[in-house]
Amino acid sequence: MKKEKKLECNRREFIRCVGFGAGLFTLGKLDWAEAALLPQAKRKEKYDVVVxxxxxxxxxxxxxxxxxxARVCLLEKLPEGQDGGNSRLAGGFIAITKDKSQGAKEEYVKDFMKKSMGKGNLALTKILADQSLEAVDWLKGLGLEFTDPVTVAGYNVKNVIFKPGPYQGMPKGLATLKSIFIQKGGKIFFATKAKQLILNDAGTVAGVRAQDAQGLKDFQAKAVILATGGYSANKEMLEMFVDPNADDMMVRGLKVLTGDGHLMAREAGAMWVNMGGMVSLHVAAVSPKNTAAGNPFMAIAYTVGINKEGNRYIDESLGYVANGKAAMRQPGQTVAMIFDENIKKQPGVTAAVQQFTRLGIEIVEAESLAELAAKIDVPSANLEKTISEFNANVANGAAPGAKPPKSAFAFKIETPKFYAFYPLVPGITITFGGIKINEHAQALEPDGKVIPGLYAAGECAGGLFYEDYIGGASLANCLVMGRIAGYHAALAKKTKS
Ligand SMILES: Cc1cc2nc3c(=O)[nH]c(=O)nc-3n(C[C@H](O)[C@H](O)[C@H](O)COP(=O)(O)OP(=O)(O)OC[C@H]3O[C@@H](n4cnc5c(N)ncnc54)[C@H](O)[C@@H]3O)c2cc1C
Structure with a gap:
């Protein structure tokens, strides 16, 4: 049952408070008064660039x-060993163009724009199309390793995955980058939470006021790059911008990603884009036993989604995000993705089964649909009716007459054994809205003016995604725009010194 929630501060008040109040906010909690009292830090360090x-x-x-x-330092609010953000938990899929030709870049842009219903930022999308392969080559040159490109079902975009493969490669890739950074003299301050941006008299961002175990410390710099991730763990922001009940969903990633960068940038006058409504979230239906990696996304298109009443509820071929959002609207917010012995042989399904097995998450199996229904707790007669109607409509890889229709990857469910990924529940993967940036990753004010010295990259920057994304697109964004932010911030150092 939907519960009514009264918000203590509406959106306009929120933006006024956060954007134009004199430091009236704290991070992770919308408690306006406390941060206004942030005293000047006694301890100071100076860098060219603070990330x-x-x-x-x-x-x-x-x-x-x-x-x-540039002389660079990194601030991380979590202790050493817990660093790496949601990137560390990620599947490690990066969306790249199939080659460096103009045609491949145009196809990439087309795929992205289709997924965002034409509402993604075209200029940023073109940059990704232009630089995704080059940025992966850059990482290869630094010693990081990737699998051969794999196809993204139904799209021209390809994915490479950090080696050795899904969910196992990201920690390794990040560890390599970390050791390169440290070897080159970079400093990482762990358990150090950025609390506020420091602005000089000219209105230029000139550093970050942060808090560690000893108290406040100022990190002065000629440029600051915010790469603080999303706000999926900030209940107030979810309630205000997405849905009064959005905070009821599970969070697939870290429970500490509270939109700190969004809030700090807003306070410095930056604009936010693509905030608001379910279109601003990436949701996947995942196993509650492992919300991060228990995601059978490679299999979804081939399966049949069944809700607690034994009914289908979506065109499964639309992919795992559409399925995740639809799962949120099903009774008990719990669904099963069903397949049979033949469908199990499809490479995407085989890979998802292997993934679940590796994680120790049981896949429900049965000799008959009636037995499967009992195991997934749905009315048996209704499940059998739903599957028989679906099967009757399958022809040439689609089921246009089924209710709801399935437009591709349709196979009859008829060959025992029968299987289900069950239970699956909706979990937030990514928040799409964030700081508005230009093609150099510089943060922008609502009138389009650059905020000097302030850059944002990765999930805390908004504009690229709306409603859905192509698998691997978020890490592609982090890589390409992070690299651009780094290059340009270092340039800011040169032009100003
Ligand atoms: C389970 C899962 C699987 C995913 N798989 C994929 C995938 O395969 N491909 C893909 O494209 N996308 C994937 N995504 C999405 C993708 O992982 C994220 O969008 C991306 O990693 C975000 O990277 P980021 O660098 O912007 O932020 P993060 O990796 O989240 O890092 C942000 C960091 O900032 C730190 N921080 C935050 N606030 C402060 C502060 N105030 N002071 C100091 N430090 C701070 C955080 O502690 C964190 O370490 C997945 C997401 C999840 C949850």
Missing amino acids: VGTGLAGMAAAVAAQEKG
């Missing part, structure tokens, strides 16, 4: 800025 966040966007930015000769 906040050690996920892929932050690490790419930090290493890129170093390459251009």
Whole structure:
């Protein structure tokens, strides 16, 4: 049952408070008064570039800025060993163009724009199309390893995955970047939470006021790069911008990603884009036993989604995000993705089964649909009716007459054994809205003016995604825009000194 929630501060008040109040906010909690009292820090350090966040966007930015000769430090609010953000938990899929030709780049843009219903930022999308392969080559040159490109079902975009493969490669890739950064003289301050941006008299961002175990400390810099990730763990922001009940969903990633960079940038006058409504979230139906990696996304298109009443509820071929959002609207917010012995042989399904097995998450199996229904707790007669109607409509790889229709990847469910990924529940993967940036990753004010000295990259920057994304697109964004932010922030150092 939907519960009514009364918000203590509406959106307009929120933006007024956060954007134009004199430091009236604290991070992770919308408690306006406390941060206004942030005293000046007694301890200070000076760098060319300060990067906040050690996920892929932050690490790419930090290493890129170093390459251009900048003295760089990284701030990470979590202790050492817990760094890496949601990037560390990620599947490790990166969306690339199939080659460097103009045609491949145009196809990439087309795929992205289709997924965002034409509402993604075209200029940023073109940059990704232009630089995704080059940025992966850059990482290869630094010693990181990737699998051969794999096809994204139904799209021209390809994915490479950090080696050795899904979910196992990201920690390794991030560790390599970290050691390169440290070897080149970079400093990482762990358990150090950025609390506020420091602005000088000219209105230029001149550093970050942060808090560690000893109290406040100022990190002065000629440029600051925010790479603080999303706000999926900030209940107030979810309630205000997405849905009064959005905070009821599970969070697939870290429970500490509270939109700190969004809030700090807003306070410095930056604009936010693509915030608002379910279109601003990436949701996947995942196993509650492992919300991060228990995601059978490679299999979804081939399966049949069944809700607690034994009914289908979506065109499964639309992919795992559409399925995740639809799962949120099903009774008990719990669904099963069903397949049979033949469908199990499809490479995407085989890979998802292997993934679940590796994680120790049981896949429900049965000799008959009636037995499967009992095991997944749905009315048996209704499940059998639903499957028989679906089967009757399958022809030439689609089921246009089924209710709801399935437009591709349709196979009859008829060959025992029968299987189900069950239970699956909706979990937030990514928040799409964030700081508005230009093609150099510079943060922008609502009138389009650049905020001097302030850059944002990765999930804390908004505009690229709306409603859905192509698998691998977020890490591609972190890598490409993080690298660009690093290069340009280092340039800011040169032009100003
Ligand atoms: C389970 C899962 C699987 C995913 N798989 C994929 C995938 O395969 N491909 C894909 O494209 N996308 C994937 N995504 C999405 C993708 O992982 C994220 O969008 C991306 O990693 C975000 O990277 P980032 O560098 O912007 O932020 P993060 O990696 O989240 O890093 C942000 C860092 O900033 C730190 N931080 C935050 N606030 C502060 C502060 N105030 N002071 C100091 N430090 C701070 C955080 O502690 C964190 O370490 C997945 C997401 C999840 C949850």
